[in-house]
Amino acid sequence: MISEIDRYAGLSSPIHRWDPRLRIVSILALIFSVVLLYNLTLVTIGMIFSIILVYLSKIPFSFVLDRLKLVFVLVLPFFLIIPFTTMGTDTGVEIARFYGITLSYRGIEAVGFAAMIVLKALTSVMLIFPMIGTSRMDITIKALEGLHLPNKLVQMFAFTYRYIFVLDDEFVRTERSLASRGFKRRGDLYTLTTVSKAIAMLFVKSYERADRVFYAMRSKGYSGKVVTLHEFDSGRQDWINAIAVFGFAVLLQVAAMSGAFSIYGGI
Amino acid sequence: MAAIRVHDLNYTYPDGTAALRNVSFVIEEGESVALVGPNGAGKSTLLLHLNGILHSTESREAVEILSETVDPKKVHKMPKKIGIVFQNPDDMLFMPLLGDDVAFGPINLGVAKEEVKRRVKDSLDLVGLAGYEERVSHHLSGGEKKRAAIATVLSMEPEIIALDEPTANLDPKSRAELIDILRRLKGAGKTLIIITHDVNAIPELADRVIVLDKTVVADGTTREVFSDTETLLAAGLEVPTIMQFFEVLQAFGYPCDVLPLSVEGAARNLTQTMEEGAGHIHLHLHEHTHREVNSALGKYRHHHRIAADSGHP
Amino acid sequence: MAAIRVHDLNYTYPDGTAALRNVSFVIEEGESVALVGPNGAGKSTLLLHLNGILHSTESREAVEILSETVDPKKVHKMPKKIGIVFQNPDDMLFMPLLGDDVAFGPINLGVAKEEVKRRVKDSLDLVGLAGYEERVSHHLSGGEKKRAAIATVLSMEPEIIALDEPTANLDPKSRAELIDILRRLKGAGKTLIIITHDVNAIPELADRVIVLDKTVVADGTTREVFSDTETLLAAGLEVPTIMQFFEVLQAFGYPCDVLPLSVEGAARNLTQTMEEGAGHIHLHLHEHTHREVNSALGKYRHHHRIAADSGHP
């Protein structure tokens, strides 16, 4: 079962009340801004700002941390590998050498660099929660339409999102039927063949379902454009929020360019 | 005016399966018709022809809805006239929120915003889902999804409503509620065409039955069609349980020419027979009773003797 | 020996839906049991506990199959004991050819090749699909798919077979054939547990009925459970049509304590009553008949009066 990013969309907070269109644009700007930074101090400041945003959104930190675990696992290798590896040995202390790979320690600079990468990855993912997690996914997708993304693309987001859950259920049922007929996943070719066929069948069924869905849409008057009743309106508070967050994103860039907060030159 | 006129409709799927052959019938406005037939008889295929989703060059002008030939290029203009409820509600609920799904049809028809809102509310009320506008459809129960799918069609306020197996997979109570909804629509003057395998529901739902088995093999009032047991059995169908039982009663000497189809009909039938027969009915065993009972039972050979069930301790 | 023993089973879905609460029952070997309940009652959820696919830490030892506690880590070892037929046959058919699908279970169980072939043939024969080995399962008709799904379970030759709504979406003939298959399995000594909304099929299929509505609300012989109308109605269920009708007959003065459940049962009930009553039965209108008939009809309030159907011209 797929767990949902918008589990806490029903809460009430300043972030929840913020017009989704402005919220998405502003926080997206912040994400890009943080990722563009190459300065540990600024990245840390960005991270603190993000934590504040998550706090304001009232989304439980336990939920956010749970989701961050995966990101952490993915970027951790960089943290471990970067400080110890290099092509030459001129910048670090050689520790070991095996299979032609040199393990060397390059000192505090490299640790700082690795930490910065990890922090950036975590910050940008953390910002997804106040950005997307504070309104129901369908409203978010409608907001994309409000932001004038191509209609075809917005519709694909909407339908894909809807059918992910339907098909996930379907696959769970297939897996159960496999298990109840004595199938157990092992690391062998038979398992791969069987799972492949089950997935292929999922595709065949999806394909036919798509036909029926399209028939249903057509018979409800669909002629190429999905329109809904939902309306967005942005008031003064929405713009104030947007200016605050967007402004902060710009400020980070200005600070980076001015060279302030620079601890070690090159990086 | 004829609501639906199908004349010599043929359809073969691209893979060569001949699904419909020379299908012809006319349904008048305000009629409610049950469409029955074995699995694979082409019932769902026929339904998809009614608004032009499926069509073939060989049967270009075969379908007329409200006296106008169905044009496959104008499927999206049809919902004002005919609304189709598909068998699987998951295929019909494709929007994020139930309210959007119900609003989808009217918005496409260009209905004004306030009116759309009214219709959404009314349709959901009618199917017993008042206040479900903000629900996410993939979290509804089976019975709720089924009713939601009907609401998405009702909101377009079509003259004709066609439903594909509306009672399948429902528990008896939800089934009864759904039958109730359909009866209310019928009462409101809608033309209904209902595909179903549920013969016991037909007397409650339809005045007329069309039996399809690639082509139309029987067409008449509910009573007429259910009297023609041979055709029904040949098409793999059955008559309602009560009717089967009254054939048994006849073998015991119950005097009736026309068999009732439902429990209510049976109660009225008994009362009338008694009133005509001086207040009482006499059932008895005679020489041929046993043979006749067995022949009545054997007719619906689908059924089998159950040793344990005679209702006697 | 008990085939299935469920003791104080509780289950809550990860999203917080409490599906089962304190479910307990015992099914002996060779019994055939119908499991009924409204939509969302947890029937399918219960089924998935029987071989350990679903399980929860709070109910670690709640399910015993053939006197052995079900271990969720050994789901793949269970099919020898219990085979589960899912509601939707599409979930069970995922190989290109039907023969592969039917062979899938036995192969996983490590059955020898020749024996697998024999079992595939036998299972397909039993469900009336002899010679379908080389057919593409995906292209079968609805009724055929349903039978194919049963064959895929039969080939594992389990002691216990559990089926989720086996008659849904079938035409009356296929439904009768399926009931026949199930009766044959029952005859062969298999323990059956059948989820169904089809109350008219229950008397033919099951000796015993368990009513589930998150917890077990009734459990007894088919007759006992169907006699407790209040519990049934509270759970959104119904009694078989014939039984409803015999209550009406009682109001007309038909003497019987125990109501029959099926047409065959009714025929035998009539014969016996007559034999006991000197060859005839006398039905009559009396002072209270009208009220009693209406009360009998009203009991199953799901149903509604149909003006057109009295069976009189």
Place this chain on the structure above:
Amino acid sequence: MVHISDGILDPLLWESGWVITAIILAYTLSKMKIEDVPKLSVITAAVFVASLIHFQFGPTSVHFILNGFAGVTLGLLAYPCIFVALVLQCFLFQHGGVTTIGINTINMGVPALLAYLLFKYGMRFDLGIKQKEILFGTLGGGIAVALAVLFLSIELATTGEEFFEVAIFVATAHIPIIAIEAIFTGITAGFLATVQPELLCRR
């Protein structure tokens, strides 16, 4: 693993990733008919769901990538589908990064398009064997993942010398996945050829 997280790549790389993806998206979307939207969406959802399946093969746990499969079944339209799937994966599951969606789409989508071309033209050869779908499915599936990994490794390696070892590590770690995807795509292509041939893209 084939998704790159935020903050690793050189900004120039992911910025140009967005530009190139925007161009290919614009082109492929223009080739897409509005009627195709429901069908493509449902298949995208299926790719999405299938790619969540974790699979233990030998000592490694991997999940399907399916870009070759998308190419073989969807043709040119695999590109927007992969884009949509990656965006949803990022926002729903935090797989991959936000800023890197553009370049990740290139890494997955361009090999998908190549797999499609390989399959399409491959099927035109008369090789005198029965199930050509299996052969070209296997090739397409394997090559698509291999290319995706190659792109990824090159990007990592050119970002900075710090990443050179990481790139080698990533590339090696993906070798079993390439094999698995190849087998998977071959089997499914053969399956579809018998069960639903119109799902294979030969246009």
